[in-house]
Amino acid sequence: MDYELTPEQELLRTTVRDFCDREISPEDVREHDREHKAPRELYDKLAAQGWVGINIPEEHGGGGAGAVEVAVVLEELGRAFLDLSFWVFRTVTWGGLAISRDGTEAQRKEFLPGIASGDLTVCFSLTEPDAGSDAASISLSAVEDGADYVLNGQKVFTSGFKVSHLDIVATRTSTEGKKHHGITNFIVETDSPGLEWQPIETLGHWPLGTAMLYFTDVRVPKTRMLGTLHEGWRDLGVYLRYERLCLSAARTGAAAAALADSVAYAKERRQFGKPISEFQAVSHRLAEMQTMVEISQMLVYRYASRLDRGLASTRDAAILKLYACEAYKQVADMGLQVLGGYGYTKEFDLERHFRESRLGVIGAGTSDIQRNIIAKTMGL
Numbered sequence: 001m002d003y004e005l006t007p008e009q010e011l012l013r014t015t016v017r018d019f020c021d022r023e024i025s026p027e028d029v030r031e032h033d034r035e036h037k038a039p040r041e042l043y044d045k046l047a048a049q050g051w052v053g054i055n056i057p058e059e060h061g062g063g064g065a066g067a068v069e070v071a072v073v074l075e076e077l078g079r080a081f082l083d084l085s086f087w088v089f090r091t092v093t094w095g096g097l098a099i100s101r102d103g104t105e106a107q108r109k110e111f112l113p114g115i116a117s118g119d120l121t122v123c124f125s126l127t128e129p130d131a132g133s134d135a136a137s138i139s140l141s142a143v144e145d146g147a148d149y150v151l152n153g154q155k156v157f158t159s160g161f162k163v164s165h166l167d168i169v170a171t172r173t174s175t176e177g178k179k180h181h182g183i184t185n186f187i188v189e190t191d192s193p194g195l196e197w198q199p200i201e202t203l204g205h206w207p208l209g210t211a212m213l214y215f216t217d218v219r220v221p222k223t224r225m226l227g228t229l230h231e232g233w234r235d236l237g238v239y240l241r242y243e244r245l246c247l248s249a250a251r252t253g254a255a256a257a258a259l260a261d262s263v264a265y266a267k268e269r270r271q272f273g274k275p276i277s278e279f280q281a282v283s284h285r286l287a288e289m290q291t292m293v294e295i296s297q298m299l300v301y302r303y304a305s306r307l308d309r310g311l312a313s314t315r316d317a318a319i320l321k322l323y324a325c326e327a328y329k330q331v332a333d334m335g336l337q338v339l340g341g342y343g344y345t346k347e348f349d350l351e352r353h354f355r356e357s358r359l360g361v362i363g364a365g366t367s368d369i370q371r372n373i374i375a376k377t378m379g380l
């Protein structure tokens with residue numbers, strides 16, 4: 001099923017795109033990438049537009065918008081600056097969705113207005129050194145002690161930690177029964193005593209980076225528990241499906257940008273006396289890329305509209321994440337080929353797309369894990 005945006009949603013797209021054209025230059029993005037610098041000023045400007053808090057309920061200072069609007073904003077931001085879009089995707093997922101949905105009234109009042117205004121930013125820690133794809137086997141412990149829980153253990157790959165005030169941390173509160181039981185989520189302040197971190201050097205996504213976290217007797221008040229004791233896995237499933245929409249929308253925008261750069265280059269670059277776009281090998285490659293971008297867009301809006309209507313399934317989320325992330329990886333790879341040697345240089349953005357698209361098929365559930373989910377729904 002295709003999905004037609006309403007006139008209001010089209011207007012939102014145009015407004016975000018105009019903002020990006022006005023405020024974000026390719027040179028800006030390259031500089032943030034080169035210097036591993038978080039785009040703080042741009043994030044503040046997005047917050048002032050109301051896009052950071054777009055899905056936070058209006059009574060808590062947000063826009064109260066649905067998943068389609070979130071996807072529109074993330075796709076357009078992803079087209080201009082993928083890491084900026086990822087910063088917003090983390091905010092709308094771990095703040096706008098998780099705290100709005102499962103926070104107590106006191107937590108919503110304490111955190112949501114600050115998240116919507118851009119003053120508070122949020123990251124997420126699930127993965128551990130011994131619990132990656134098998135995420136339900138996490139062991140970072142949270143033990144009740146008076147008015148607090150005391151956290152001990154390690155997390156790996158917490159993205160955006162360096163710019164975040166709050167971290168939604170998945171912990172083990174019980175080892176009895178099945179591994180999916182006994183997981184509890186907490187809202188942890190990133191400057192909590194006993195919480196140490198160090199950056200991890202990676203292939204890409206440098207502006208926000210990713211981190212290794214060490215928890216030593218970190219005290220978290222009971223009032224910071226997010227959702228129900230021991231039942232955090234059930235809530236995580238909801239958050240992770242929303243995350244799959246957000247990161248797919250952002251990467252679909254980035255894939256469209258990689259395609260546009262490749263088409264422009266192919267029309268300009270001349271070899272053997274004519275533009276390389278006139279060689280069928282090149283034009284077919286571009287046609288393939290166009291097809292993948294359009295299918296990704298269809299899947300993003302199909303999923304977002306299903307989510308808004310309460311019809312989205314785990315399988316839909318897996319199909320979306322698998323396709324959109326594999327498509328971005330291929331589009332970036334093929335686009336780099338279209339640019340030949342220049343695609344391999346820092347003069348063009350294809351090399352960044354090539355590096356960053358590699359994460360899509362690994363983070364937030366690898367492509368293999370998405371295929372496992374889909375196969376299971378097929379009775380395999």
Ligand SMILES: Cc1cc2nc3c(=O)[nH]c(=O)nc-3n(C[C@H](O)[C@H](O)[C@H](O)COP(=O)(O)OP(=O)(O)OC[C@H]3O[C@@H](n4cnc5c(N)ncnc54)[C@H](O)[C@@H]3O)c2cc1C
Binds near residue numbers: 133157158362364367
């Ligand atoms: C840059 C970056 C940012 C990240 N950001 C975050 C973050 O903010 N928060 C967070 O919690 N996590 C984050 N992650 C973690 C990410 O979600 C995990 O890396 C991912 O889930 C895979 O886990 P793993 O790396 O331990 O790989 P493993 O689980 O060890 O997998 C290794 C390989 O084995 C395959 N494999 C494993 N199990 C199966 C199976 N059952 N069937 C088929 N194949 C299988 C995988 O597909 C993969 O190819 C990030 C990771 C990176 C690299």
